[in-house]
Every structure is written in structure tokens, then in C-alpha cells.
Amino acid sequence: xxxxxxxxxxxxxxxxxxxNAGRSIMRLKDDFDKLVPIDSHxxxxxxxxxxxxxxxxxLIIRNVSLYRIRNETELTTKSVAHYxxxxxxTAIRKNPYSVNLLLGGYDKKDQKGSLYYLDYLGSSKxxxxxxxxxxxxxxxxxxxxFWKEDLDFEDGLELMKKCLxxxxxxxxxxxxxxxxxxINSDGIxxxxxxxxxxxxxxxxxxxx
Amino acid sequence: xxxxxxITVFSPDGHLIQVEYALExxxxxxxxxGVKGKEVLVLGVEKKSxxxxxxxxxxxxxxxxxxxxxxxxxGLTADSRILINKARFECQSYKYYYEDPIGIEYITRxxxxxxxxxxxxxxxxxxxxxxxxxxxxxxxxxxLYQTDPSGNFSSWKASxxxxxxxxxxxxxxxxxxxxxxxxxxxxxxxxxxxxxVESGEKNIDIAIMRKNKPIEFLGRTRIAEIVKEFxxxxxxxxxxx
Numbered sequence: 001x002x003x004x005x006x007x008x009x010x011x012x013x014x015x016x017x018x019x020n021a022g023r024s025i026m027r028l029k030d031d032f033d034k035l036v037p038i039d040s041h042x043x044x045x046x047x048x049x050x051x052x053x054x055x056x057x058x059l060i061i062r063n064v065s066l067y068r069i070r071n072e073t074e075l076t077t078k079s080v081a082h083y084x085x086x087x088x089x090t091a092i093r094k095n096p097y098s099v100n101l102l103l104g105g106y107d108k109k110d111q112k113g114s115l116y117y118l119d120y121l122g123s124s125k126x127x128x129x130x131x132x133x134x135x136x137x138x139x140x141x142x143x144x145x146f147w148k149e150d151l152d153f154e155d156g157l158e159l160m161k162k163c164l165x166x167x168x169x170x171x172x173x174x175x176x177x178x179x180x181x182x183i184n185s186d187g188i189x190x191x192x193x194x195x196x197x198x199x200x201x202x203x204x205x206x207x208x
Numbered sequence: 209x210x211x212x213x214x215i216t217v218f219s220p221d222g223h224l225i226q227v228e229y230a231l232e233x234x235x236x237x238x239x240x241x242g243v244k245g246k247e248v249l250v251l252g253v254e255k256k257s258x259x260x261x262x263x264x265x266x267x268x269x270x271x272x273x274x275x276x277x278x279x280x281x282x283g284l285t286a287d288s289r290i291l292i293n294k295a296r297f298e299c300q301s302y303k304y305y306y307e308d309p310i311g312i313e314y315i316t317r318x319x320x321x322x323x324x325x326x327x328x329x330x331x332x333x334x335x336x337x338x339x340x341x342x343x344x345x346x347x348x349x350x351x352l353y354q355t356d357p358s359g360n361f362s363s364w365k366a367s368x369x370x371x372x373x374x375x376x377x378x379x380x381x382x383x384x385x386x387x388x389x390x391x392x393x394x395x396x397x398x399x400x401x402x403x404x405v406e407s408g409e410k411n412i413d414i415a416i417m418r419k420n421k422p423i424e425f426l427g428r429t430r431i432a433e434i435v436k437e438f439x440x441x442x443x444x445x446x447x448x449x
Contacts, residue, residue, distance in 0.1 A: 062304040069272060069296050 002034060002047030003135030003175055005163050006102045006115050007143060008128050010150040012184040013104035013113035014160050014191070017045050018135075018167075018175040027174075035181045037188050038064050039074055042105035043181060044084070047132045048120065049098035056097045060084055077105030081116040081124055089122030096120060100132045106183045113183060131163075138170050139163040153182070157191065168196040226334060227327050230283075230357035233336035237282035239370035240269065241400050242340040242352045243380070245393030249342040249350045249417040251280050252397040254370070254405045270415045270425070274299035276309055277343035278415065278423050282370030283357075284336035291335060295319050312343035316353040316361050324359025334358075338369040342417050350419070366396075372404035379403065390416065394426065398434050409435040 001022060006015035017034035020027055035045045036057045044060060046053035063083070068074050075083070081103050091097050103116040117132070118124045129143040130136070142163050151159065157180070164178050180191040219225050239254040253269040270280045273295045281288040298318050302310040319339060327334045338356040345351050354369065355361040366384050368376040379400045388396065394414065401412050414426040 058304055062300045065303070066296060066300040069274060069299070070293070072272075 001173060002133040003167050003171070003178075004034065004045045004047050004102050004132040005135055005139050005160065005167075006045065006104050006130060007147055007151075007156070007159070008104075008113045008115050009156040010152050011106075011111060011113065012153060012156070012182055013043075013106060013115055014153075014156050014180065014182050015043055015045050015102060015104045015115075016160055016164060016178050016180040017047075019177045019179050019193070020175055021050055030177060033179060035179060036061070038080060038103075038105075039068065040187050041074070041108070041183055042077055042080060042103065043183060043188060045102040045104070045132070047100045052097045053099045056087070056099050059087065076107050076109070077103065077114045077116070078107075078126075080105065081118065081126070085118055085122055085124035088118060088120060092120065092122050102130065102132055104183055106185060108185065111185065134171055134173070135163070135167045138166045142166055161194065161196075164194060165196055224327060224358070227358045230334040230336045231338075234283040234338045234357065234369060235371060235373065237284070237337075237370045238269070239368060239372040239376060239401065239404060240280045240282045240340055241366070241368045241376060241380075241397055242280070242342055242354075242364065243366040243384070243388075243393050243397045243400075244342075244350050244352045244364070245390060246387040247350065247419060248390040248393050249278075249344075249352060250390075250393045250397045251278065251340065251342060251415045251417070252401045253280050253413045254372070254401060255411045255413055257406075257411055270413060270423075272423060273315065273341070274310060275422065276420070277312060277315060277341065278417055279339050279341040280415075281337045281339045283338055287335045288337045288339070291319055291322065291337060291339065294322055312341065312345050312351045312353065315343075316341050316355060320355045320359050320361035323355060323357055327357070327359060340367060340369060344417075344419050348419060350417075368400070375404055376400045390418075395434060398431060399438055402435055402438060 003018040015035055019030055019032050021029035021032035035043045038044050038061050044057050046057055064075055064080060084103060088097060098120050100120055101118040103118060106113045115127050116124055117127050117130045129147045131139045146159055160180060168176055176196055178194050180194060182189050182191045238256050241252040243250045251270050258264045270278060271292055272278050295315055299310045299315060323335050326332050334357045336357060341353045343351060352364050353361055354364055354367050366380045383396060397414060405411055409431050412431060414431060416424045
């Protein structure tokens with residue numbers, strides 16, 4: 001049900017998530033922020049079971065903070081991805097977390113953004129672009145075709161909106177509202193909260 | 209029969225001798241001072257003079273426990289590391305459960321509780337450390353707390369721990385004024401240390417904790433400037449007399 005999309009651009013990472021929180025057929029919340037900041041320059045986008053997502057993200061945030069306080073330095077995105085994956089992998093055969101994640105981060109040292117795909121089984125892969133949830137079915141081909149390395153921000157935002165438009169159009173479940181966030185050297189910023197309405201093409205005429 | 213072998217034993221006159229010995233260890237440690245101003249907290253420490261070949265930057269006595277809480281200590285450095293580690297973990301643990309940043313009194317109580325535990329457990333000795341903890345409480349007031357090896361803790365306007373505790377405390381009692389601004393608080397802290405620290409301002413570290421701001425360590429040049437101003441003032445006073 002959740003849709004998460006993300007990709008890496010020129011010195012930034014852009015991520016979007018739908019803002020629905022639901023249970024079976026009911027929409028519980030339509031302003032749910034699924035892009036959780038882990039520290040000043042990293043976002044963990046969560047999808048799946050809401051409770052598990054909350055608990056797991058909380059765990060990661062607290063441990064990343066503890067590392068920062070203890071060592072007076074921040075972890076790199078790669079390290080956080082590895083740590084997160086390790087937590088998921090040890091949990092899967094004991095008390096699994098039903099969460100699939102996209103981890104996006106900007107490292108000041110490399111001056112580059114990076115994106116990681118993590119799932120509840122403990123897989124982890126560094127990717128340039130990707131999605132979680134139903135969005136992945138539609139968005140994969142669009143990004144395959146249009147993603148280029150070092151897209152600047154305007155082009156990146158356009159591409160992201162293209163993806164979200166496709167999700168809105170094709171997913172039978174009403175996912176109209178998306179929250180787009182961006183991470184660059186200045187940190188995390190909310191780009192836009194988009195409401196996407198695909199144009200109604202066919203109108204049904206009422207028979208009198 | 210000696211009553212200082214195992215810490216779990218009271219002496220006939222009601223003392224826990226091991227805890228008192230721990231306090232002696234603290235009295236051997238380098239001095240640490242904490243001063244509370246109207247809206248600022250300042251910590252000052254005497255740094256142990258490092259050997260020629262040693263990197264002085266690796267000896268840090270003022271540490272951050274959380275984004276909004278700092279502490280320093282006097283006594284056995286290795287023991288303090290354990291306490292600091294536990295405190296850091298507790299801060300994150302609190303935030304994990306309650307989502308709010310930990311309160312200054314809460315963490316002080318925790319550190320004091322830990323120190324007390326080690327005075328009433330099998331096979332362990334007390335921490336040879338007294339700590340000064342600074343931060344802002346939930347209402348936004350600056351707070352300075354002190355703990356000692358017995359597990360006591362109390363809130364102070366200004367306090368000192370370590371080897372020059374007596375003279376510095378006397379100095380603070382004479383010169384402390386309520387509601388000082390940042391400049392006055394920093395000056396008082398530096399002044400109280402300069403008198404007692406051997407080899408002067410190069411061996412002093414000053415840290416300023418402002419509300420909702422990360423801790424700031426005062427630069428070497430600024431400390432030197434302030435110390436110079438004191439010395440000139442002193443000279444002037446002597447010339448007048």
C-alpha cells in the first residue's frame with residue numbers, strides 16, 4: 001500500500017512517500033510522514049507495518065544518536081545502511097520487523113548522496129534509483145528510461161513528479177498526496193507536499 | 209579488624225570507609241569548576257599537564273552526554289569513562305521510550321544512582337569520581353548538579369571538585385553574585401581557576417553551555433586575553449596599595 005520513491009542526483013538525494021496510513025480498506029491518516037530523519041543528513045523512508053516501522057526507525061535513530069554522542073562524529077550513509085541491515089537480518093528469524101526501507105543520505109566527506117534499498121528479510125543494496133511498495137511496479141520502468149547520472153535539482157524534481165503522476169494514475173488505491181524531501185549538503189528539506197490529480201478524460205453522460 | 213577491606217561493611221562508627229577513600233581519590237584529581245549564570249552555564253577544568261610527546265587533544269575532560277547536557281568530572285579518568293558511557297546510553301534510552309529529551313535532574317539522579325549501586329554491591333569498588341553536570345531544565349532554567357562517589361547529588365549555583373576544591377570554593381563564595389550575564393560568569397570561572405592552576409591559562413579548558421545551543425569551547429586566545437586582563441588589574445591594585 002505504501003509508495004516510496006527515491007533517486008540520487010547531482011549532490012543531492014530526492015525521496016518521496018505517499019502520505020496515507022491505512023488499515024485494510026480504511027484510510028486512517030492522510031498526512032502521514034513516512035520519510036523519517038535519522039540524523040541531520042539521512043532519511044529512512046519506511047513502508048510496511050506501521051507499528052514495526054515506528055519501532056524499528058526509533059531503534060535506528062537512537063543508536064545512530066548514541067554513536068554520534070559517544071564518538072563526536074556522524075556515521076556515513078553506508079555505515080547506517082549496514083547497521084540497519086544487520087538489525088533486520090538478526091530479527092528475521094526471531095522477531096521479524098515487517099518493514100521495507102529506502103535509506104537516503106548525503107555524506108559531507110564524499111560530497112555525494114547515496115541511496116540504499118533495504119527489505120525486511122535483511123537484503124541491502126546500494127542503488128541509484130528505486131522504490132518500495134506498489135510504486136515499484138510502475139516507477140521502475142520510468143526511472144530506467146529517464147534517470148541519468150548527475151541530474152540537477154529542477155530536472156530531478158520533474159522526474160520525481162513524473163513518477164508520482166504514474167503512481168497516482170495506475171494504482172487503484174487512491175494515493176494522491178505525496179511528500180517530497182531532499183537531502184543535500186545543507187541537510188534535509190521538505191521540497192513539496194504534492195497533490196496529484198490526473199486529468200479526467202472520459203466523462204460519463206447521464207442518460208435522461 | 210579492619211573495616212576497609214570490603215565496601216559492604218560498615219565501620220563501628222557508621223562510616224563506609226571505602227567510599228571515603230574514593231573521595232580521597234577525587235581530591236587527588238585535577239580541578240573542575242562549574243558556575244551558573246542568569247541564562248548561561250560555564251564549566252572550567254584544569255587540564256593535567258601532558259608529557260612532551262603526548263597529544264594534548266586526546267585528553268578531554270568536558271564531555272557531552274546528550275545534545276543539551278554536558279558534564280565534567282574529577283578523579284579517576286578511567287572510572288569516569290564508564291559513568292559517561294552509561295549516562296550517554298541512558299539519555300538515548302530515555303528518548304527511545306519517551307521521545308522527549310532527558311531532563312537534567314533525571315540524568316543526574318541516574319548517575320548518582322549508579323554511583324550508589326557500586327557502594328552496595330558484591331565484588332566491586334566505588335567509582336573514584338565526582339561529577340559536575342550542566343544543562344537546562346524543562347522550564348528553561350540553567351542547572352548545575354554535582355554527584356560524588358557516595359551517590360549523593362545536589363544542585364549548586366557554583367561548585368568545584370578536585371584537588372583545589374577548598375581554595376576555589378572559598379573564592380567562589382566570596383565573589384559569586386546571582387544573575388550574572390555570560391561575560392561575568394565566564395570571567396568568574398576563569399578567575400577561580402587561574403589562581404590555583406599551575407602553569408596558567410594554557411592548562412585551562414572553558415566550555416559555555418547556552419540554552420538550546422550546542423556547547424562551545426572557549427578559544428585559547430580568548431582565555432589568554434581574559435587572563436591578561438586579570439593580571440593587569442591585579443598589578444594596578446598592587447600599585448595602588
